Amino acid sequence: MNDDPLTATFDGYLRADGRRGVRNWLVVAYTVYCADHVARRIAEPFRLKGVQLIGFDQCYPSDYGHNLMETLLTHPNVGAVLLVSLGCEEFRRADLLTALMTSGREVRSIVIQETGGTEKSIKAGQAVISELLPRLETTTRAPMTAADIVIGLECGGSDALSGITANPAVGLFTDRLIDAGGTAIIEETNELFGCETHLAARARTPEIGEAVLGTIKKAMDYHRRLGHASFGGGNITGGLSTIEEKSAGAYAKCGTRPLDGILIPGRQPSGTGLYLLDTVYDSDLRHGIPNIHDPHGVTAMAACGCHLIVFTTGRGSVVGQAVSPVIKVASNSAMYRRLAGDMDVNAGIAVETPDGLQAAADEIARIVARAAAGGQTRSEALGHMESYISDGYFKPGPGGCRSPAESDETPTLQH
Amino acid sequence: MDAIVLNPKDNVAVVLREVAPCESLQIGDGDVTALDRIPYGHKIARHDIPVDGLILKYGMPVGRAKSDIPRGGHVHMHNVVSVYMDNVQEHYE
Numbered sequence: 186m187n188d189d190p191l192t193a194t195f196d197g198y199l200r201a202d203g204r205r206g207v208r209n210w211l212v213v214a215y216t217v218y219c220a221d222h223v224a225r226r227i228a229e230p231f232r233l234k235g236v237q238l239i240g241f242d243q244c245y246p247s248d249y250g251h252n253l254m255e256t257l258l259t260h261p262n263v264g265a266v267l268l269v270s271l272g273c274e275e276f277r278r279a280d281l282l283t284a285l286m287t288s289g290r291e292v293r294s295i296v297i298q299e300t301g302g303t304e305k306s307i308k309a310g311q312a313v314i315s316e317l318l319p320r321l322e323t324t325t326r327a328p329m330t331a332a333d334i335v336i337g338l339e340c341g342g343s344d345a346l347s348g349i350t351a352n353p354a355v356g357l358f359t360d361r362l363i364d365a366g367g368t369a370i371i372e373e374t375n376e377l378f379g380c381e382t383h384l385a386a387r388a389r390t391p392e393i394g395e396a397v398l399g400t401i402k403k404a405m406d407y408h409r410r411l412g413h414a415s416f417g418g419g420n421i422t423g424g425l426s427t428i429e430e431k432s433a434g435a436y437a438k439c440g441t442r443p444l445d446g447i448l449i450p451g452r453q454p455s456g457t458g459l460y461l462l463d464t465v466y467d468s469d470l471r472h473g474i475p476n477i478h479d480p481h482g483v484t485a486m487a488a489c490g491c492h493l494i495v496f497t498t499g500r501g502s503v504v505g506q507a508v509s510p511v512i513k514v515a516s517n518s519a520m521y522r523r524l525a526g527d528m529d530v531n532a533g534i535a536v537e538t539p540d541g542l543q544a545a546a547d548e549i550a551r552i553v554a555r556a557a558a559g560g561q562t563r564s565e566a567l568g569h570m571e572s573y574i575s576d577g578y579f580k581p582g583p584g585g586c587r588s589p590a591e592s593d594e595t596p597t598l599q600h
Numbered sequence: 601m602d603a604i605v606l607n608p609k610d611n612v613a614v615v616l617r618e619v620a621p622c623e624s625l626q627i628g629d630g631d632v633t634a635l636d637r638i639p640y641g642h643k644i645a646r647h648d649i650p651v652d653g654l655i656l657k658y659g660m661p662v663g664r665a666k667s668d669i670p671r672g673g674h675v676h677m678h679n680v681v682s683v684y685m686d687n688v689q690e691h692y693e
Contacts, residue, residue: 423641427680
């Protein structure tokens with residue numbers, strides 16, 4: 186196709202580490218929930234003016250939470266950071282500030298207890314933003330193509346058409362993105378039950394294939410201990426009967442190209458191609474339900490460097506992400522019309538016109554290219570900036586892909 | 601189009617509108633008479649599926665029959681069990 190939007194060149198933002206972003210956010214980040222109100226009030230007047238908000242809620246030490254804060258705040262879409270702390274929380278604020286300064290970004294810090302409380306901190310924070318925002322206008326631009334971008338793939342509120350229209354359309358797009366030299370990340374290992382053998386067979390190396398089986402087996406064991414899978418009332422009303430039926434539909438998002446590696450939250454892909462992000466903890470149940478909602482998994486993908494998220498929905502999700510803008514793909518025309526203000530693409534046409542699936546994939550490619558070049562997505566324009574960092578634990582694996590989880594028992598269907 | 605068959609191997613089809621009992625549907629190259637009310641997006645059996653038989657959709661097993669499911673029957677929670685895991689808690693919506 187001559188007018189393939191994925192062949193276009195656009196201007197990104199060049200970072201000191203050589204990475205390129207598609208946004209130039211100033212991010213206000215709180216280091217404990219006790220600082221949420223002040224951080225939110227600081228950011229409020231600058232909503233939709235280039236300022237986003239993220240934070241880590243808990244007061245207890247968390248290497249995982251710290252790592253996600255650091256990877257999100259050094260994301261290529263982020264140009265400057267204002268850290269807002271209460272003062273007494275167990276967050277290694279000095280370490281984070283050092284890492285952010287080392288990354289070459291403009292960084293400021295406000296500690297509420299030292300600044301004199303709520304009002305003084307809000308005033309001081311807003312003064313910092315007024316100072317930093319104009320400076321971001323001089324950020325060096327650099328050309329980018331589809332080969333430079335990383336896209337996260339997510340589904341939320343799946344219905345029976347998600348696996349027939351939206352996810353297969355995203356799958357066609359994903360193949361095109363990877364063929365253009367780009368990178369895609371899927372997560373939701375707890376929604377791949379039944380697909381593990383197929384995905385393992387697509388792995389670039391036997392080691393990655395083994396790691397796929399181990400990762401999905403770990404997710405199954407974890408969810409069996411929890412007593413439930415990632416499968417709920419909305420899925421059932423929508424016509425899905427089992428977790429493996431939901432999984433088969435979700436799996437269609439990742440197209441047909443080889444799988445290049447497995448990531449853990451916060452780890453950047455070692456190359457281009459397709460990656461699986463493991464979001465189920467390497468621990469007993471002490472960290473609770475993994476992937477407690479879509480923004481949780483989407484935030485983990487953002488921390489792996491995704492510039493944008495392509496998010497399919499059947500029942501109608503409206504969420505965004507603070508660092509990586511979200512593009513919504515509707516699985517059916519009725520919901521698309523009902524939530525028209527939130528949806529970027531209608532993949533419902535896939536069952537309405539003979540070449541509808543291809544047309545939906547073309548539209549996804551066009552909207553992704555437009556968003557990468559700076560065009561606002563619907564959720565972005567609506568001011569959505571969901572971000573959720575939990576506590577958790579992941580064993581670091583070697584190289585760009587993980588070692589298999591402890592159990593080497595190969596999961597298979599018990600026919 | 602009344603219903604979609606995602607893979608020729610499938611023993612179920614997905615209905616693209618709500619179907620009433622006794623309605624005749626054109627599914628693939630044959631007619632199937634619905635035995636139950638089948639909501640939009642839900643599955644209808646294309647063939648008789650025996651108890652413990654695999655439910656095939658996308659050409660993949662997506663569950664196992666809890667009871668004999670006749671051709672034209674609604675295929676859902678009441679007659680399908682996951683091979684992997686069923687949620688033990690109540691579902692709400």
